[in-house]
Amino acid sequence: MGEGFASDSGQSTSKWQERRASGRAARQRTPRGTQEAVGDVDRDPIELLRINSMGRVPALIPLRYGRMLASPFAFFRGSAIVQAHDLASTPSSGLTVQICGDCHLSNFGGFATPERALVFDLNDFDETAQGPWEWDVKRLVASMAVAGRHLGHGRAGSEALCFEAAQSYQQHMREYAEMGVLDLWYERITFDRMYDDVQNEDVKRRIKRGSERASRRTHEKLLPKLADRSGDAWRIRDAPPAIFHIRGASTLVDEDDEWMKLEGDSHTILTPLIRDYVSTLTSERAALLSQFALQDIAFKVVGVGSVGTRCFVLLLTDHLGKALFLQLKEASTSVVARYVGATKHTHDGHRIVHGQRLMQAASDPFLGWASGPVGRPLYVRQLRDMKISADLETFSGEAFRGYASLCGWALARAHAKASGCALEISGYLGSGDRMAEVLVRYASSYADQVEKDYDAFRLACRSGRLMARTDADMAADFAA
Template identity: 65%
Template sequence: MEHVADLKDRRARGRALRQVVPRRAHDAIGNVRRDPVPLLETSSAGRVERLVPLRYGRMIQSPFAFFRGSAIVQAHDLAGTPTSGMTIQICGDCHLANFGGFATPERALLFDLNDFDETSPGPWEWDLKRLTASMVVAARHLRHDKTAADNMVFELVNSYRDRMALYAEMGVLETWYDRITFDRLLAEAASPDVQKQIRRAMERAAARTHETLLPKLSARAGHRWRILDAPPALFHVTGRQTLFSEDDDWLKAGIAADVIARCFGDYASTLAADRQELLSHFTVQDIAFKVVGVGSVGTRCLIQLLVDSHDKPLFLQFKEATKSVVARYFKSPAVTHEGRRVVEGQRLMQAASDLFLGWTKGPFGRHFYARQLRDMKFSADIELMDTALLTGYGRVCGRALARAHAKAGGLAPEISGYLGASDRMAEAMIGYANSYADQVDRDYEAFVAACRAGRIEARTDADMAADFQV
């Protein structure tokens, strides 16, 4: 355990960094003299070509949807903003919709960050800035007024500040053991309405299991289970309803069963020995392509259905991992496997991670990470939140981000020293979040104009599904 003097020195080092980069300097929005469309096209490179219009179709629904799908744009812009100089493992795509609930291996329900596709070493401020900007973009989308939106950012940032101050006083093991359980949130909730929302979330999570998913996504075909095609969201890569083009390497060269088995074996070898033993009790039934999210649409994402000797299912998701948007704009150590980057970043930042979290190389060398599909996972429905609920949700997100940063970075005293006890950082973030939300509005307008002009193509799920209707 550190001596009190050591902690004081560490806080003082963080406080001294304010002389180099004052907290008020964080209201700058960075490198925004650019066209967002080429950046989006850069991040679309290498995706399944026929799914890129679906990505844009999901992004065009609202400025908030656009924001969710354009992490590369904000990472580009953040590269031109000042930082305190403290580099830690960050989420890289830290917005309101990338927090949620999931079950630990012990079946406790936690609230935490739940998307780490862009995780990488980077400035801790980048996560806080993306989160606060998402709050204002969401608040505007939901027609909350500016005063309410500013207060949401204020509460979020001060929740992060206050929680970081607590972690600065904790031992390392205490920090690593700390978890935000739903039981804890329920006990802390003062409002009956908030308690009702938390209970409802717990009920929804409990219903999201592999067994409830089985009849929705699959059906028996003889002695095996087969995943049902429902394009564009779900289809077999080599099936009649595939969205892969003929010149895609996965179709052109074909993927033999032994190649898939080898990839699966490589994945299993990244799990702990007891989890390898657990996985050995399941038999593979089928594998299909599943479109997920907004920003991930078009990256290769497969779901694999397995069953045990009792015919009980396990759905695994294998998701392609490409270069982090953070690493594109912030100098980071070289990465040899992008899937491993995601897994190790997730393990560092989350309070507890998926039982089957691992990585592998797919056919033709693409990098993947794997986890369970859906198992008691859910995201909050931000669209239904009134001012009070969204404000409270922001406070919990700020708290969860502080826990993730404190655990992953080990710099809680330094970050807390930099933040201090005043509202200076919150005030700077209010300025940043509003200015950046204005920029998101401009970028969204440019994006919509590009779609309307035919510069890029956007198609909805319903429009693409109609292509397969007889």
């Protein structure tokens, strides 16, 4: 996408038809049937995981692997680098757009817009970069296949999930191809809209229950769960290995780590970082943030794939003692950029924020980026404010298929908004079931490969090639 205005001729009816035709023409270069290839799987997944673990806090890498051991789907979640490696050798339509880069089914969820409306959307952008749109769709359908099998829906049931997600992506992309630019920019998948559209009563109950849960997941409710009050001050409560003060008795950070060598207290160390971060906010949001005072900062272990990266939670309060929790998260090199090519952003925090603002229907008002005290790129967002995720373990087959359709819809909206290429992508996809069927075959074959890789990973952990520890194991070290 270039800068400035498009020319009048670029918006003509003939040009509109040419753009859709160019998407159809891409099928000649890359027939849709070739998209079922799983790519170059003649590689060592363990070595790729080691590469992806470089630069992380050493004591937390075993916890990352311990969380990945929980199931083939947990392994899949934590091994985005492996699929990116494999996808790099697969055919591409040639349409490069802003992609999520880690588009599995658990990286979708509900959260509040700045206007406090609850929407469903993508919610993780650590790997976002310019890349083939197919990569996101293939990671999504593969996640459906892997998770569906693990949760007992069988091969046929899992393939039905994949088809639902792929077909939903195709159908909604076709709708977005005919939508005006501003209409598309303002498009949101709200929970109210979802509730009205759904016919199944079980799904309706889940949407309503999700809305009620989200309304309770506020900073005010989170404060007594994460912190203790001492006089007028609040201090985050240590609960290792999940959360701890980096220079406290429960720390899991080595004494020779770069963060441990910094001089001064947390406020002194963070002042330049916060100033850097605030400069990336709009002026009115910077003014809003200026009314909060920093109370405490602690290291917080998050997710599966992110375990071991330097992530912190900042507790701030206003003049009434009302809390605001911000998450400060290390921005590592994108696995997409590693295999597709260099990103235009020299700062990985900026890369993540740019991708998130571009792809989401509405983004966190406190989303910004900064460089850490030792130069590591970081990004900042709110912690858990009205955020909810699907409880997949309790889904019936029908509810799961509805969720798969919802994920395909949300991904189509994100790609269409971010790229302006809905016409071309829709032209390539076509109107029949051909591409959805191809993606089902890809997902099924790749799920087979994930299960093989998971077995190799488990063997590496059992043999001592990799060290893996659970949260409970590490927590017991501090209880002893």
